[in-house]
Amino acid sequence: MENREWMMNGEEIYQQIKADIVNFDLAPGALISENELAKKYSVSRTPVKSAFLRLMSERFIEIEPQRGTYVTKMDLDQIRDIIFMRTTLEREIFSLAIDHLDDALIKALQDNLDQQRKLVEQGQFEPQLFYRLDSEFHRAVFEHEGRLKLWQIIQEFQVYYTRFRMLDIIATSAFGQLLAEHAALLEAVKDRDKAKLASLLQGHLSGNLKRLEPRIEAEFSTYFLPIGNKK
Amino acid sequence: MENREWMMNGEEIYQQIKADIVNFDLAPGALISENELAKKYSVSRTPVKSAFLRLMSERFIEIEPQRGTYVTKMDLDQIRDIIFMRTTLEREIFSLAIDHLDDALIKALQDNLDQQRKLVEQGQFEPQLFYRLDSEFHRAVFEHEGRLKLWQIIQEFQVYYTRFRMLDIIATSAFGQLLAEHAALLEAVKDRDKAKLASLLQGHLSGNLKRLEPRIEAEFSTYFLPIGNKK
DNA sequence: TAAGGTGTACTTGCATTCAAGTATTCAAGC
DNA sequence: GCTTGAATACTTGAATGCAAGTACACCTTA
Numbered sequence: 001m002e003n004r005e006w007m008m009n010g011e012e013i014y015q016q017i018k019a020d021i022v023n024f025d026l027a028p029g030a031l032i033s034e035n036e037l038a039k040k041y042s043v044s045r046t047p048v049k050s051a052f053l054r055l056m057s058e059r060f061i062e063i064e065p066q067r068g069t070y071v072t073k074m075d076l077d078q079i080r081d082i083i084f085m086r087t088t089l090e091r092e093i094f095s096l097a098i099d100h101l102d103d104a105l106i107k108a109l110q111d112n113l114d115q116q117r118k119l120v121e122q123g124q125f126e127p128q129l130f131y132r133l134d135s136e137f138h139r140a141v142f143e144h145e146g147r148l149k150l151w152q153i154i155q156e157f158q159v160y161y162t163r164f165r166m167l168d169i170i171a172t173s174a175f176g177q178l179l180a181e182h183a184a185l186l187e188a189v190k191d192r193d194k195a196k197l198a199s200l201l202q203g204h205l206s207g208n209l210k211r212l213e214p215r216i217e218a219e220f221s222t223y224f225l226p227i228g229n230k231k
Numbered sequence: 232m233e234n235r236e237w238m239m240n241g242e243e244i245y246q247q248i249k250a251d252i253v254n255f256d257l258a259p260g261a262l263i264s265e266n267e268l269a270k271k272y273s274v275s276r277t278p279v280k281s282a283f284l285r286l287m288s289e290r291f292i293e294i295e296p297q298r299g300t301y302v303t304k305m306d307l308d309q310i311r312d313i314i315f316m317r318t319t320l321e322r323e324i325f326s327l328a329i330d331h332l333d334d335a336l337i338k339a340l341q342d343n344l345d346q347q348r349k350l351v352e353q354g355q356f357e358p359q360l361f362y363r364l365d366s367e368f369h370r371a372v373f374e375h376e377g378r379l380k381l382w383q384i385i386q387e388f389q390v391y392y393t394r395f396r397m398l399d400i401i402a403t404s405a406f407g408q409l410l411a412e413h414a415a416l417l418e419a420v421k422d423r424d425k426a427k428l429a430s431l432l433q434g435h436l437s438g439n440l441k442r443l444e445p446r447i448e449a450e451f452s453t454y455f456l457p458i459g460n461k462k
Numbered sequence: 463t464a465a466g467g468t469g470t471a472c473t474t475g476c477a478t479t480c481a482a483g484t485a486t487t488c489a490a491g492c
Numbered sequence: 493g494c495t496t497g498a499a500t501a502c503t504t505g506a507a508t509g510c511a512a513g514t515a516c517a518c519c520t521t522a
Contacts, residue, residue: 066475
């Protein structure tokens with residue numbers, strides 16, 4: 001437990017708990033309580049309660065009245081469907097981008113790719129830096145098609161999926177592969193090859209699933225809901 | 232203000248306020264306060280606060296500390312992008328359904344359509360009944376493709392969009408048109424005509440936009456954010 | 463030994479009170 | 493008339509005490 005010089009308010013406590021969940025410092029399935037966290041952050045139950053209610057709305061925790069509060073487990077079926085959704089939407093967006101292709105988009109993607117390459121070549125870097133560039137690469141295509149709101153909505157609902165991506169980072173560190181896939185996507189855009197793009201996107205966006213799925217049962221089974229759950 | 236014999240708890244108050252917002256009893260842009268609603272429902276500020284925090288997470292209200300709390304206005308750009316998203320996803324799902332077509336799906340859609348027709352022919356009915364059948368029609372196709380989780384996720388996205396659909400019901404009552412569109416969709420499924428389906432879905436899912444958009448500026452301008460907003 | 467009951471220590475839900483910040487009104491002074 | 497500032501009536505944020513319900517260890521009893 002750290003020493004703090006300032007009082008944390010409800011917003012900061014919300015951010016902190018959310019970060020702890022996403023970073024697996026609070027493991028899926030873990031039992032937490034308002035009193036425990038109020039004591040940890042030296043505040044009353046009120047701001048903790050406030051944070052809990054917001055996290056419940058985002059499905060990060062489940063509050064069972066008079067029983068306790070749990071960090072939710074990840075739902076593999078749901079993750080599969082989110083990946084399907086992203087793949088379908090990005091196929092359409094990239095296809096439209098090819099119809100409206102211009103130098104500005106190609107330059108934006110190329111610049112982003114160069115930054116990704118520089119990061120990977122220097123070997124040592126914060127994973128978050130790479131993932132920010134990764135997001136930016138995809139966002140640029142949505143923005144080019146005037147669908148920024150759609151990108152923002154997708155981002156909001158990726159809360160279900162954030163922890164899965166983070167687990168992929170921690171467990172596999174497949175940055176080189178992601179870089180190569182982004183480079184291939186850019187080439188397909190330049191070539192205006194929609195069929196190739198569709199195939200590349202399929203592989204790219206389900207890559208984390210392919211990397212992690214074989215290891216879930218043995219290494220991370222407690223992080224996921226049992227398959228075939230009815231929730 | 233109604234008389235109640237039982238005490239409403241936080242969950243019920245949340246449901247009630249949400250219903251009031253969706254039904255436009257609380258208009259977009261309206262100013263509300265914890266004290267006002269606590270008094271209305273004869274409870275303390277605590278359960279109202281609890282409801283407010285959940286509604287804020289779902290973007291139904293905005294809490295400005297020490298200033299006030301407002302019902303959010305609808306964002307037309309966002310609504311357009313959600314319709315784009317649904318159209319893209321349903322084109323893919325219907326296309327897959329045609330690849331895996333069987334009698335069970337056709338029967339489910341046909342039965343649903345018969346119920347819709349019965350409702351429309353009897354003239355007088357609760358709009359909610361029709362919209363439940365409408366949802367069920369689309370859900371059946373997702374379920375047939377084993378993508379129920381995706382359907383559920385889309386439903387959650389629709390919090391942004393619920394009020395827009397409701398406004399379409401109130402202002403246009405285009406049930407006959409919706410029925411005809413559903414019938415046409417079923418015919419295209421039977422004919423395995425993917426191109427036709429894509430075109431029909433496009434028109435069907437953006438129908439409310441077409442019906443309402445011309446009337447927004449004159450009749451409902453206060454319900455929407457100014458266009459080109461940066462939020 | 464095994465089954466059942468009881469007390470205790472937890473959990474979250476709600477009411478109340480106080481604290482801190484904002485907007486508005488209104489009057490005094492220029 | 494206009495500006496400025498203080499009083500006032502709001503707003504939400506946080507702390508605290510109590511209420512209601514649950515889980516579990518432990519003891520009693522058959």
